[in-house]
Amino acid sequence: MKEALEAVIKQKVREIYGLEIESFTIEKPKDDNLGDLATNVAFLLSKKLRRDPKSLAQQMAEHLSNEEFSAEALGGFINFTFSDDYLKREFTELLRKGEAYFVEDMGKGESLQVEFVSANPTGPLHLGHGRGAVVGDVLANLLKTYGYKVVREYYINDAGYQVYLLGLSILYRYKKLFGEEDEQLKDVYEREGYKGKYIDELAKDVKAFYGSSLLKEDRDKAINLLKDYGVKRLLEEIKSTLELLNIRFDVWYSEKALYLEGKVQKVVDLLMERGYTYEKDGALWFKSTEFGDDKDRVLIRSDGTYTYFAGDIAYHWEKYQRGFSKVINIWGADHYGYLPRLKGALTALGIPENWLNVQLVQMVRLFSEGQEIRMSKRTGEFITLKELIEDVGSDAVRFVFLTKRSDTPLDFDIELIKRKTSENPVFYVQYMHARIMGVFREVHTRYQIDIDKEYLQTFVPFLKESQEIKLIKRVLFLKDNIKEAVLRLHPHIITYELLDLAKDFHSYYNHYRVILEDRNTMLSRIALLKGIELSVKFGLKLMGVGAPDRM
RNA sequence: GUCCCCGUAGCUCAGGAGGAUAGAGCGCGAGAUUCCUAAUCUCGAGGUCGGAGGUUCGACUCCUCCCGGGGACGCCA
Numbered sequence: 153m154k155e156a157l158e159a160v161i162k163q164k165v166r167e168i169y170g171l172e173i174e175s176f177t178i179e180k181p182k183d184d185n186l187g188d189l190a191t192n193v194a195f196l197l198s199k200k201l202r203r204d205p206k207s208l209a210q211q212m213a214e215h216l217s218n219e220e221f222s223a224e225a226l227g228g229f230i231n232f233t234f235s236d237d238y239l240k241r242e243f244t245e246l247l248r249k250g251e252a253y254f255v256e257d258m259g260k261g262e263s264l265q266v267e268f269v270s271a272n273p274t275g276p277l278h279l280g281h282g283r284g285a286v287v288g289d290v291l292a293n294l295l296k297t298y299g300y301k302v303v304r305e306y307y308i309n310d311a312g313y314q315v316y317l318l319g320l321s322i323l324y325r326y327k328k329l330f331g332e333e334d335e336q337l338k339d340v341y342e343r344e345g346y347k348g349k350y351i352d353e354l355a356k357d358v359k360a361f362y363g364s365s366l367l368k369e370d371r372d373k374a375i376n377l378l379k380d381y382g383v384k385r386l387l388e389e390i391k392s393t394l395e396l397l398n399i400r401f402d403v404w405y406s407e408k409a410l411y412l413e414g415k416v417q418k419v420v421d422l423l424m425e426r427g428y429t430y431e432k433d434g435a436l437w438f439k440s441t442e443f444g445d446d447k448d449r450v451l452i453r454s455d456g457t458y459t460y461f462a463g464d465i466a467y468h469w470e471k472y473q474r475g476f477s478k479v480i481n482i483w484g485a486d487h488y489g490y491l492p493r494l495k496g497a498l499t500a501l502g503i504p505e506n507w508l509n510v511q512l513v514q515m516v517r518l519f520s521e522g523q524e525i526r527m528s529k530r531t532g533e534f535i536t537l538k539e540l541i542e543d544v545g546s547d548a549v550r551f552v553f554l555t556k557r558s559d560t561p562l563d564f565d566i567e568l569i570k571r572k573t574s575e576n577p578v579f580y581v582q583y584m585h586a587r588i589m590g591v592f593r594e595v596h597t598r599y600q601i602d603i604d605k606e607y608l609q610t611f612v613p614f615l616k617e618s619q620e621i622k623l624i625k626r627v628l629f630l631k632d633n634i635k636e637a638v639l640r641l642h643p644h645i646i647t648y649e650l651l652d653l654a655k656d657f658h659s660y661y662n663h664y665r666v667i668l669e670d671r672n673t674m675l676s677r678i679a680l681l682k683g684i685e686l687s688v689k690f691g692l693k694l695m696g697v698g699a700p701d702r703m
Numbered sequence: 704g705u706c707c708c709c710g711u712a713g714c715u716c717a718g719g720a721g722g723a724u725a726g727a728g729c730g731c732g733a734g735a736u737u738c739c740u741a742a743u744c745u746c747g748a749g750g751u752c753g754g755a756g757g758u759u760c761g762a763c764u765c766c767u768c769c770c771g772g773g774g775a776c777g778c779c780a
Binding site: 272 | 728
């Protein structure tokens with residue numbers, strides 16, 4: 153809706169004032185009564201032309217009205233109101249095209265990667281991972297639907313100290329099962345080891361499989377073996393949890409493989425050749441301060457091993473080689489401080505500044521009956537993502553994770569989300585769909601009318617109540633709003649739109665009956681419901697949330 | 704200590720490239736069901752947009768300082 157208007161305004165400015173204007177806004181007026189859209193173009197012109205904005209708005213408004221909308225100047229604003237005929241024509245078009253009405257080829261086949269979750273395979277996923285998973289998945293859905301080629305990728309940190317600690321922790325607990333206290337491992341285990349219940353379970357499985365044979369094994373060998381075993385098992389666990397949310401990845405990329413293929417060494421060499429490294433204290437450093445970081449960062453430790461950072465540079469260099477025109481990383485907000493050094497390294501490698509787009513996802517706090525449930529990684533006491541999904545269901549988890557901007561903290565109240573009332577936003581939206589489907593079923597049993605889009609189109613002109621026109625607008629504007637969600641990478645915009653639509657729908661539903669004696673009115677209302685229904689279904693599909701036929 | 708983010712109704716938050724009387728949900732108060740799902744709806748009370756300056760025709764939005772909350776500052780990942 154906005155795009156067409158924008159073009160008309162530009163054209164008129166050109167015709168009347170002989171000026172090119174770019175940066176004016178078109179947005180919803182504060183008050184619905186003022187119109188459907190408004191522009192501030194007159195204010196901007198008044199600066200350029202040194203004329204009073206009011207009279208400019210007045211003058212432009214006279215030239216702007218056409219059969220699709222009327223333009224009216226108020227103060228310096230120009231307000232546009234779409235004609236009912238135009239809205240009904242568009243709505244008919246929506247019924248004709250179905251979901252395709254909302255879709256546009258914004259990406260033109262541009263190739264993108266969304267890398268998300270990428271949690272270390274050293275424990276089960278927790279709530280924060282879940283939020284990143286949902287946000288990443290929906291962004292990928294959105295981009296894919298709007299014409300981008302999208303690869304969903306999970307980077308597996310299966311190399312380095314963290315997974316070494318995993319192997320060590322399993323070994324330590326395994327020995328405990330035989331009543332053996334390994335004094336040499338104890339210290340590290342106490343300080344840095346993983347202590348969740350799942351470690352004990354893994355240790356038990358190891359015992360069942362290997363018996364006591366690992367007790368005599370060389371420590372390093374055993375740790376290595378258990379590390380690989382643990383990583384494999386935990387990745388399975390992670391995959392199955394993501395599966396519960398209906399999230400699947402195209403690529404699972406192994407950090408370890410980067411090392412085995414010599415890619416880390418290669419990229420470090422590259423940085424060295426370009427003069428961005430130096431040696432100090434026996435370690436090799438990257439000059440990240442040259443790129444705005446607070447301090448330089450180690451690539452190769454004094455013991456000769458690579459840092460996580462070195463591997464990550466290699467990974468992103470690899471992504472770049474694969475030809476993605478842009479890469480979107482979904483990160484926990486605690487990684488924020490890591491960004492400057494990575495961006496710095498990519499710049500050093502000659503990768504364009506905006507190639508890497510990082511979306512930060514803030515933490516999730518869990519509540520029950522208004523009481524916060526504290527989570528502690530240290531003691532291993534926390535509610536896992538899997539437990540939460542099993543408790544409240546995938547739809548609820550996904551929806552709630554999308555109710556706020558992802559870069560602000562989110563409170564998740566388990567009890568509230570299980571409640572079947574309007575307090576619960578998931579049900580509020582899903583109930584709209586169920587109600588509409590209920591009407592369709594009823595119409596079918598009473599009159600044997602099939603809800604056929606082609607047939608219904610002809611009844612759109614009979615819609616006349618102001619609430620009906622309002623609903624039509626909501627549905628038509630959904631397209632602009634989803635496009636904005638794509639452009640800004642803000643999936644929560646869709647959530648808010650669906651909630652607003654649900655509010656208007658439930659209100660309408662309570663005031664007007666659909667099934668009536670007057671056939672034309674009835675069929676026009678069914679047409680309206682059909683348009684709403686396919687919009688809701690489309691919105692929920694993008695969110696990965698189900699649209700139930702009955703509740 | 705340095706850097707970053709946040710501060711909008713009792714609570715949880717939308718909004719923001721400056722624009723017209725600041726929005727929603729929950730909670731609170733009062734009401735609605737002979738009728739397509741009351742898992743709903745209607746009405747009401749509730750705000751110096753953390754504070755003080757500044758820029759501007761115009762500031763919740765931009766700038767500076769202050770106050771309050773959170774986070775990041777490893778040869779961890």
